[in-house]
Amino acid sequence: MRLVLVGTSHHHAPVELRERVALDGEQAAELARRLGEAVVLSTCNRTELYVAGEDADAAEAHAVAELAALEPDVERALYRLRDQAAVLHLFRVAAGLDSLVPGEGEILGQVRAAHELGTPGYLLDRVFRQALHAGRKVRAQTAIGESPASVSSAAAALAEQVFGSLEGRRILLIGAGKVGEQASRSLRSRGAEIVLAANSRTDRDALEAELARADVVVSSTSSRGLVLDAATVERTRSGRQRLFVDLAVPRDLDPAIHGLDGCYLYDIDDLEAIVSETLAGRRGESARAEAIVAVEAEKFHEWHASLDVVPAIASLRARAEEIREAELRKADGALGRLDDSQRRAVESLTAQIVNKLLHLPTIRMKQAAVSADGVIYAEAVRHLFGLGEDER
Amino acid sequence: MAELLFWPALLLYGEAAVGYFGDARRPGSAGRAATWGVRLGWLVQTALLVLQAVREDGFPWSTWAGSLNLFVWLVVGAYLIWGCRGAYRLLGLAVMPLAAALLVVARAGGGTSAGARAGSPDSTAFLVLHVGLVLAAFAGFTLAAALSALYLWQERRLKRRAATILRRPAPSLATLDRLAARTVAVSLPALTLGIVVGLVRLVARGDRVDALVVATAVTWLVWCAYLGLRLAGWSGRRAAYVALAGFVLVVLVRLALPVSHFT
Numbered sequence: 001m002r003l004v005l006v007g008t009s010h011h012h013a014p015v016e017l018r019e020r021v022a023l024d025g026e027q028a029a030e031l032a033r034r035l036g037e038a039v040v041l042s043t044c045n046r047t048e049l050y051v052a053g054e055d056a057d058a059a060e061a062h063a064v065a066e067l068a069a070l071e072p073d074v075e076r077a078l079y080r081l082r083d084q085a086a087v088l089h090l091f092r093v094a095a096g097l098d099s100l101v102p103g104e105g106e107i108l109g110q111v112r113a114a115h116e117l118g119t120p121g122y123l124l125d126r127v128f129r130q131a132l133h134a135g136r137k138v139r140a141q142t143a144i145g146e147s148p149a150s151v152s153s154a155a156a157a158l159a160e161q162v163f164g165s166l167e168g169r170r171i172l173l174i175g176a177g178k179v180g181e182q183a184s185r186s187l188r189s190r191g192a193e194i195v196l197a198a199n200s201r202t203d204r205d206a207l208e209a210e211l212a213r214a215d216v217v218v219s220s221t222s223s224r225g226l227v228l229d230a231a232t233v234e235r236t237r238s239g240r241q242r243l244f245v246d247l248a249v250p251r252d253l254d255p256a257i258h259g260l261d262g263c264y265l266y267d268i269d270d271l272e273a274i275v276s277e278t279l280a281g282r283r284g285e286s287a288r289a290e291a292i293v294a295v296e297a298e299k300f301h302e303w304h305a306s307l308d309v310v311p312a313i314a315s316l317r318a319r320a321e322e323i324r325e326a327e328l329r330k331a332d333g334a335l336g337r338l339d340d341s342q343r344r345a346v347e348s349l350t351a352q353i354v355n356k357l358l359h360l361p362t363i364r365m366k367q368a369a370v371s372a373d374g375v376i377y378a379e380a381v382r383h384l385f386g387l388g389e390d391e392r
Numbered sequence: 393m394a395e396l397l398f399w400p401a402l403l404l405y406g407e408a409a410v411g412y413f414g415d416a417r418r419p420g421s422a423g424r425a426a427t428w429g430v431r432l433g434w435l436v437q438t439a440l441l442v443l444q445a446v447r448e449d450g451f452p453w454s455t456w457a458g459s460l461n462l463f464v465w466l467v468v469g470a471y472l473i474w475g476c477r478g479a480y481r482l483l484g485l486a487v488m489p490l491a492a493a494l495l496v497v498a499r500a501g502g503g504t505s506a507g508a509r510a511g512s513p514d515s516t517a518f519l520v521l522h523v524g525l526v527l528a529a530f531a532g533f534t535l536a537a538a539l540s541a542l543y544l545w546q547e548r549r550l551k552r553r554a555a556t557i558l559r560r561p562a563p564s565l566a567t568l569d570r571l572a573a574r575t576v577a578v579s580l581p582a583l584t585l586g587i588v589v590g591l592v593r594l595v596a597r598g599d600r601v602d603a604l605v606v607a608t609a610v611t612w613l614v615w616c617a618y619l620g621l622r623l624a625g626w627s628g629r630r631a632a633y634v635a636l637a638g639f640v641l642v643v644l645v646r647l648a649l650p651v652s653h654f655t
Contacts, residue, residue: 143420147558147559148558158550158557161550161557161558161564162564162565162566163564163565163566164563164564239625239627241628258551258553261628261629262628264550264551270553273555274557276555277559278558278559281559
């Protein structure tokens with residue numbers, strides 16, 4: 001059984017092309033059914049078809065045809081991998097090593113969902129289970145996914161550096177910019193609450209009243225001038241710590257706010273510098289993550305290779321057992337004088353002889369399978385012991 | 393036997409100090425090894441103290457050097473309450489080098505040996521109460537000062553907008569501020585009680601007030617001021633500076649005044 005991967009990702013195709021081959025869950029499940037034994041992984045950064053089949057060329061041609069039917073231009077941006085290369089690629093994807101942001105955590109859930117929606121047989125099922133295991137292991141044993149990778153999550157992480165738990169903390173949101181909305185969503189997901197979403201029509205007194213009670217102020221308006229000056233912030237001081245996040249360009253918040261006692265102001269450049277630094281940290285962890293992925297891929301390779309010799313081993317053991325039972329039956333007359341416990345001892349003895357004789361050949365065949373000699377060994381065993389000749 | 397226990401304890405505290413330094417540069421296995429160094433070192437020092445208590449006739453830590461040994465044990469024990477958590481490893485960077493250095497000073501003064509008489513005519517019950525309470529309070533103040541120092545460091549990083557701020561885990565400002573205040577709130581009553589016990593004995597015996605008593609009283613006043621100011625609304629950086637001023641007095645009392653208080 002061969003494994004084939006055909007797909008495209010942010011490394012090979014621009015978003016204009018990727019969006020034309022992007023599939024929702026239902027479409028992915030339907031495509032997997034058409035491909036036979038297959039799993040379709042479709043995210044905003046990639047669309048990949050994993051297909052298992054005896055004829056790798058046919059499986060690949062089918063997968064390419066399906067993607068080309070969605071968008072003919074995609075064919076030039078496709079990568080095609082087989083067997084161990086495809087396995088290693090999937091393991092790297094699950095670990096977040098092939099992501100736009102190294103170590104991003106969302107991909108692991110997307111791989112799991114694709115596996116559940118697909119039509120995997122024993123091979124693809126095993127590949128995806130082990131990929132998920134590799135992804136979890138990388139996250140548990142490295143710091144690749146620990147630091148925030150976006151401006152909005154960096155703002156929330158900074159708030160945690162100031163306040164600890166954000167449960168019940170009050171956010172004042174000024175303006176309706178997209179990044180500001182993402183930042184406030186990130187803060188809300190950690191337990192903070194928006195007490196006022198202010199805009200240009202909001203009463204100034206109401207804004208200042210909420211400013212006095214707010215723990216975090218997020219601003220992202222399109223105003224040409226300052227929305228909040230240091231004097232206003234000073235006037236509304238309450239002795240508590242306050243974090244100001246200015247995501248607007250030009251800036252909304254007076255830089256002098258940062259000089260006030262207990263006030264911390266971060267603008268878009270500060271946050272991007274933090275994100276850039278954390279991404280550098282993630283890249284530093286990538287080498288350790290790659291090593292974990294390589295080990296897991298090798299384990300899978302050993303398991304997969306052993307499949308080549310499993311039928312031969314099973315046949316050999318069956319033949320040995322058949323001979324053992326036949327010889328015991330032949331000796332039945334002589335053994336008739338034995339009582340039950342003596343008979344059981346003889347059966348146990350013969351079984352042990354068979355097991356001990358076959359133990360080393362079994363191990364050696366499994367070892368040979370990993371080094372690609374498995375098929376030769378399996379054929380040799382079949383020939384030497386006449387396995388399968390009765391059926392012919 | 394005490395010698396056999398002193399060296400492993402010092403070695404483990406030293407390993408922890410170096411490990412925390414390594415962890416500050418690159419968080420990971422060095423920090424975990426340091427935490428184990430603290431745990432094992434503290435257990436070894438506990439065994440050392442037990443041996444001293446068993447061997448000596450009376451309270452073994454009434455001398456200046458002996459009390460320093462007990463003080464180190466209390467500081468490290470208090471640190472262990474939080475120190476096992478990853479975010480507090482930076483606190484270990486402040487506490488463990490100090491603990492290792494003070495243990496060496498205690499040994500130089502003969503405070504880690506066992507078998508000799510303590511040399512104090514005072515009753516054991518009085519010494520346990522007086523010395524034990526004062527040292528426990530000082531250990532608490534030391535930890536509060538370390539928390540305050542960590543607060544100032546973390547606040548400085550936020551003010552400098554350090555790009556690496558999220559790569560090195562540290563407790564939040566609010567947590568550090570709260571923990572420092574709680575530690576002082578627990579330690580100050582212990583110091584108050586320890587001083588009262590000492591004063592009662594002082595009056596009963598008609599002894600004179602020495603420099604150590606005066607310095608301890610000033611220390612008590614500063615930490616009372618700390619709590620009072622916090623109740624008045626002080627927090628954050630200003631409170632941290634007051635805590636560090638209180639710690640300077642603790643250092644003065646513990647190190648700069650090596651008088652034999654009970655002879």
